[in-house]
Structures are given as structure tokens and as C-alpha cells.
Amino acid sequence: MVIALLIIWSGVVLFWYWYNRRHLVKLGSQIPGPVAYPLIGNGLTFWGKPEEVFKKLREIFTMYSRLVAIWLGPKLHVALFDANDVEVVLKSKAVEKAEEYKFLKPWLGDSLLISTGSKFKRNKKLIMPSFHVNNLKRFLDVFNDHALVLVESLREKVGEGEFDIQSYLSTCTINVLLETVMGINKETLGDQATKYSHYVHKLSGLAHMRVYKFWLRPDIIFRFSKVRREQDKYIEIIHGLTEKVIHERKKRWYESKLRDDEGEEKWTVFMDSLLGAKDENGVGLTDEDIKAEVMTMMFAGQDTTTTTLGFTLSLLGIYQDIQDKVLKELDEVFGSSNRPITYDDILKLQYLEQVVQETLRLYPPIPLIAKKPVADIQLDTCAIPAGCTVGIMIMGIQRDPKQFPNPMRFNPDNFLPENIKARNPYSYMPFSAGSRMCVGSKYATILIKVILAMILRSYRVSATRRERQFKLAGQVVLKRCEGYLVSLQLKSDTLNTTPP
Template sequence: MMLFTIVMIFISFCLLLYNYLMRSSRMEQLTTNIPSLKRWPIIGSVLEFMAISDCLQTLCRFTDEHGPIFSFWAGNKLLIVLSGLNEIQTILTNNTLLTKSEFYDFMKPWIGTGLITSSGEEWHRQRKILAPAFQFKILQRFIVNFSSNTNTLVHTLKNEVGKPGFDITEYISCCSLNIIFETAMGVKINVQLEEKKTNEILHAVTNAIEFLFKRVLRPWLHPNLFFKFSSIGKNFYQSIDKIHNFVEEVIHTRRKFKVKNKTEDENNESVLGLKKPSPLLDLLIDYNMTDEEIKSQVNTFMAAGYDTVATTINFTIYCLMKYPETQDKVIEELNEIFGDSDRPATNDDLKNMKYLECVIKESMRLYPPVTVIGRKMTDDFQLSSDYVLPKGSTALLFIYKLHRDPKVYPDPEIFNPDRFLPEVAKLRNPYAFCPFSAGPRDCIGQKFAMLEMKAVISAILRNFKILPPDDCPDIVLVMEVMLKSLSGVYVRLENR
């Protein structure tokens, strides 16, 4: 066994070296006019990004030094970073550049070839199948799920009222994960903060995301063989095994309910807590997809919809805490909608939260959950008269830096929700704001996400004043799979 492993490692190394030399020579010839970071043999430029906590700052620094386009190597992969509006718009609007970067392939053991990782005709087919599940009239059915989970969130947050400060991120993560499971699969898992240490699903999802990003930053773990035998790889596969087992059981249970044509209500729940029909899961079953295909789509929705929404809610709460005048304006809007009533928010209420939507969008401008979008060049691509992106390279669209470009957003570091008032936003290039991506491969769930974010944030604001904590750390931004605050998001709450 040991000899076989050594031989396989040696063969993989030789293939990696050969591939590296052949590909890199041609790519270098086509990109001589693109500023490039220092490159070391085999590993490329990854030494610049070894500290995960500094990756975002490092990318920003190199963008400031080299301008809106520069390149670096991660092993044998050429990555070209684009942060200018024209360059990003050119990529996102091109109907032939729909293939995600090779790094998305690292997600396939978890989410298979779902909507995120598929390409070509397969992606078009999946998009067509899933589109009806995200029509607005379907999304309205989820309002009741939002309401029940925000009630639970408010109840648990009351335990923190009067404390000098606490990290709210765990509460938001639990609420967001609950909502995803209920709306995607019809399963109520009842994740509560006090149960987090014993909740395997929450741990498995968060760990899988963490291990994915660690793999991206380590070129020696890019080959599947090396990754599987590494400690990071073993932990990753353990996490996704737990997720897969849970999802498979849900699918099996749902199929049984549909075949037997049972009516679902609170008195007829399964051990998994199967609730009202889930449009996404039911749609996939009705299309006669295999369990493996359904599992891919459900896991895709979970991976894409849980952490992005939780991250945005956390940063929006941070902004509301930091800018009390903005919080007051949102409260005025909520008072106009609800008055003195404590009734749950309806679909019309959420639609009328127009200023809150501006606040959320401005938070997403400053703190986009997905800081970088990757596109693989399947052929040589003429980006402009000056630059060619060679076949096999990856364009990294640096959304974080685009959103802070002073040519696009005057005084970009200032938090100003008025940038997204309709009369202001219509004067701006629509591709200047793309936290949900844009163009043909924009996020299919962005309307769902906005509804959920409004529901959660408005519920918190209707019950609590969000105040600065006493002597607690400020946010420390770190780029993982999602933008995060390494230090958490500390706030202080008072009853409203």
C-alpha cells in the first residue's frame, strides 16, 4: 500500500509538472502586457496568499499597485484579476463565457453537477427546470416560514438584552439555516444556538465551506488524490457524508409522501419533521429526476443560499449599529407599515420596505458576500484591444474592489443607502452592482434572498434597538468562500 501510494504521488507530480510547463509557456506569451505577481516554480504566486486572514487585503493591495487587471499563478493555473467596470461587464454579459472556474469543481463532491457547477446545455436545462420555483408567486408561500423562524430568533435574542455586547453571527446563522431547510426541503430542523455544539448538520455545512476555501489556497491539494489523503480532505469528506445522508433521507421520505398522496400537517410529520410541500423539492421530484440529481440541486441551494444570506444580514446589522441615523430612518418606515401592531410581516409589507432594501444593498456594496466570481476561458478571449485572456486561464472578477471604485461610487468608503434610491440607481451602470453576479449566470435565488433578509432584519428592528457594544472588537474582514468578519459582529441590544 505504501509503495503504491509513493508511485501514485510520483506519477501525479510528473504529470503536474509536464502540464504546468506546457500550459504556462503559451499563456505567458499571450499575457506579457498584463502585470504579474512574482512566480515561483510549481507553486506559482501562492506564497503571497498563504495567510487566509490577509487574502482580501493582499488582493486589494495588488489591485491598487497594478490597476484593474493583473495576473498571478496558483500552481499551474493562471488567474487574471479584473476589477474595472468595463472588464467585468464584458465578461458577465458574454453568452459564451458561462463556464465557472476550475475551483468550483472542488465543490462537486458536495453539490455534484448542480446549477452552480454545471455548464453548457446541462446548465441551460437545469436553469429552465428550476426557474418556475423562483417565480414571485411561489416565493410568497415562504413568508410563513420566514415569520416562524424570525419569531424564534427574536425569542432567543431576548436573552442577550441588557448585556454589554455579544456576537450575533451565531444567531443569524441558525435562523438562516433553518429557513433554507424548511423552504428547500420542507424540513424543520429547529437549530437553536444553545444546541449548536450537538447539531451535526450545522457543523457539517460550516466545516465543508471552510475546508473548501483552504483547499483553494493550497495548490498541492488541488489534485484529488492529494486532497483525499490530507487531513483537510478527510475532514471535508466526513462533513459532506453527514450532509448527504441527511438529504438522502429527506428525499426518500418526500417521495414516500408523494407516492402515497398523504396530506401533510403538524399531526402527520415524519421523524425528520417534514412540513408543508416544498416547491423546490417537489418540482425536482415531479420532473422525474434521479435521487442523485435531486440531491445535487438541494445541496446547491443549501450551499448557495445559507451562508450568503447570513453573511449579508450580519453586515447589514453591523451597518445599522454603526449608523444610528440610518437605523432611525428604517424604523420610521417600519412604523408607517406596521404602526403599533406586532402582527407578522406579509408579502406586501416586505415589498413596501423600500428604504430597508436600499440599506441592504448598500451593505452588500461595501461587504459583498461573494467577493470574487470566477470564469474559465474555454477559448482565447479578446477582452479589449490591449488584452487577451488565454484559453485555460481563469478570470477572477473582483467584486469587492469594483464596489469600492471611486469612479463608479463617489466617496466609496462612506455608507450611504441613498445610492440605491430608484432615481439615483437608474443613472448608474447596472453592472456596477453585482453581489448576486449578473448577466446570464446571475443568481436564480436573489429575489428569495432579498425577501428573507428583509423579513429577518425587520423583525429584529421591530423588537430591539441595535447599539454599539461596550469594549468589544470591531469587524475584521476576511475572504473565505464568503466574506466574513474574523472577529464576529458584536452588538448590544435594548428592547424597543
């Protein structure tokens, strides 16, 4: 009798599951894509190392011109590569954050990256003033100081042949972030700074693993997995360090008030601005809110900035004619001076900015973002069903020949004003687009230009590996598996720089 009831109950559950999914399955079957198998879908395609998975993804995507349906177990993912389709989706009021972002929540909490609805709108309104350009100018001294330390540390590699510059760039980036976001430096943290960077990288990889290894998606399975135990270990360390810094900074904030003569709040790092932020009712951010936003800034800024710098230097090392144009522009702005870089200098370095933009086009640090339709979205070729995950394939969109002639060619002229105007604005979105656009994009751009300008005022960069030899992997952040291999030569016989 019990067995019979269990069979009946199982049948009812399966029927209910099928009945509620029939619309999604019907519309999903009308979207082109590789053959999916029962229960596992296309899941076996994504079995392997990150670089192998990324290669398989790119192979699938090249087979379809606008969109493709991929099933990870029972979960439907629709990948979009066309700027016009992306515009329809991102402008729709029927989309919200994809469910996959919840995998980051134990680590990043309800930060701007994760939150939705009224909390997202309120907190974004409180945080956005921190990223106003007038506030970012305060950090130029920090940017210059750490970029100069980087330049000096690279002297040991001059004339030594090719090496992976990633660790040098990563050290510079994490030190800048620690100082500008949390107000601490490597001397304060010691080897914890390196560990913090390492744990952020590890957590990013674990989140990526849970997305593509569909059997780890259900909480009931993930809870007892080795991946969960590893994740908890890293989160405990990062949360503990961040909470300690918040406590100390908060104490300092309330003791000194950090106010200038006019009584206005004066802050020196992002955490200060978060501590002082108040909404129209005089209510500020909670300690949990501040912790979430600080960790998100560290996560979003560290690997993305490092990889953009690495790809840019690799490409300049390959394309010497483009590097010549950058060096000419630097000479016009700075001459033979080794003075610090000012904000006015940043504005004058237009060709360098085009080079960075073109690097971000070909190698966006975040190669995709995800959305969840809460209602069907009609495109001109098909309908995207509610309940699926829509992958906005930034890397594919930015290599679309309809938007970028000869899209695989590294060509900074793609970002001349007249060429920008001729394109769909959604054809270039390395920092996302719309209300979810990265609030730190201006911060990242200024920092990247300062570091590149500092390096290229002192060194000439060379690289022997062509772009076709790049081995790419996308563990949340796009990277070169073999590292960013370059060689350096002094532009002059001596470096007239002294580290701070």
C-alpha cells in the same frame, strides 16, 4: 539505458508542457501583477490564516486599478475590478465555469452551481419556476414564525452590552432553510440541525483551502491528504441525511400526490417542486439531481444570508442616523402593531431594501466568482488568455469610485432609482449576473427583509466598532472574523409578542 530513456521522456514531456503553455505565459506576462517565482508563482503570498490571506489579497488588489495577474503555482489567475471589463467577459460566448468549481463537486454534485452546457440549461429551466414570487409568498408564514422566535431569543441579550449575534442569526437561517427547502424542522432533526450547519461551514472552508493552497489542487496529492479525509467524513454525513429526507419526501409525494381539487400539483417546500418538475418530454430530475440542488440551496442560502444580516445590523449599529430612517419607515408601515409581515409590506419597505443593497455592495457575501476563457478575450488594455481562471472581484467592482462616488461610505442613497440608472449594470452584482445569476436572490432578499424588520420593530441596535476595525476573511463566503458585535435595547418597555 533505462535512465537515458527516462531522461529523454522527461525532456519530451517538459517540452510539450512548455510548448502548450507558451501562449498563455506570453499573454499573462503582459498583464500587470506582482513578481511571480518559478514553479510556485505567487503561492507563498497565500500562506496563512483565512483573514491573513484575504488581507494580502486586498493589499495586492489596491495596487492595481483594473486587473491583475496572479500565479498560484503554474496556474494563471486574472482578477478583474472594472465593470466594463467584467461586462465584456460575462457577455462573451468564450467563457465557462472555472475549473476550481470542481472542488465542490464531491459535495454538491452536478447542481446549477457546478453544471454546464445542456444539463445546466435544462435543470435551470425546471428549477426556476420554484422561485417565482407567487411561490415565494407561501413561505412568508415560515419566515415570520422563525423571525419571531429569533426576536424572542434575543431578549436575553437586552442591556447586556455587546455580543456576537451570529449564532442567533445562523440558527434562524438554518431552521428557515430546513423547513422551506426540505420540509423538516429542528424538532425533527434535533441536534443534527446544528451539526448540518456546522458541516456545511466546514466543507466551505475546505473548498477554499484547496483553491489557495496550490499544492492541494492536483487530485493525486489531494487524494492522500488529511483535508480529503476530513472532507469525505463531512460529505458522508450530509449526503446521508439529505438522501434520507429525499426518500421520505418522495414516498410522501407519490402516496398523497399533493394535488389540489383542480388536479394541479401542489407543493409546500422546494423539494416537492423538484420532485414534480418535468421537462417537455415528461422527464423529471433524478434523485442525484435533487440531492445536488437541495444541498446547493442549503449551502448557498445558509452562510450568505447569515453574513448579510450580520453586516447589516453591524452597519445600522454604527450609523444611527440611517437606523433612524429605517425605524421611521417601519413605524409608517406597521405603527405599533406586532402583526406578521406581508408581501405588500415587503414592497413598501423601500429604504430598508436600499440599506440591504448598500450592505451587499460593501460586503458582498460571495466576494468573487470565477470563469474560464476557452478562447482569448480582448479587452481594451490587453488580452486575457484562454485556459486561465478569471476572477470577477465583486467586492472590488462594487467599491469602484468611477461607479460609486465616495465608495467606502455607507450610503443607501446609492440605490435611489436615478443613481442606479447612471451606473454600468455590471457595477453591482452581489448575486452574480447573466445566465449564472443566483436563482434564489429574490428568496434571500425577502427573507433578509423579514428578519431585519422583525428585529428592528422590537430593538434598537448599537455597535462600537467602526468599519475600519472589521477583520474580514473570505472562505468562499465573506465574514467578520471577530463576529457581528452589537448591543440591543428595547424600543419599548415590553415586547407584545408571543412565539408560535
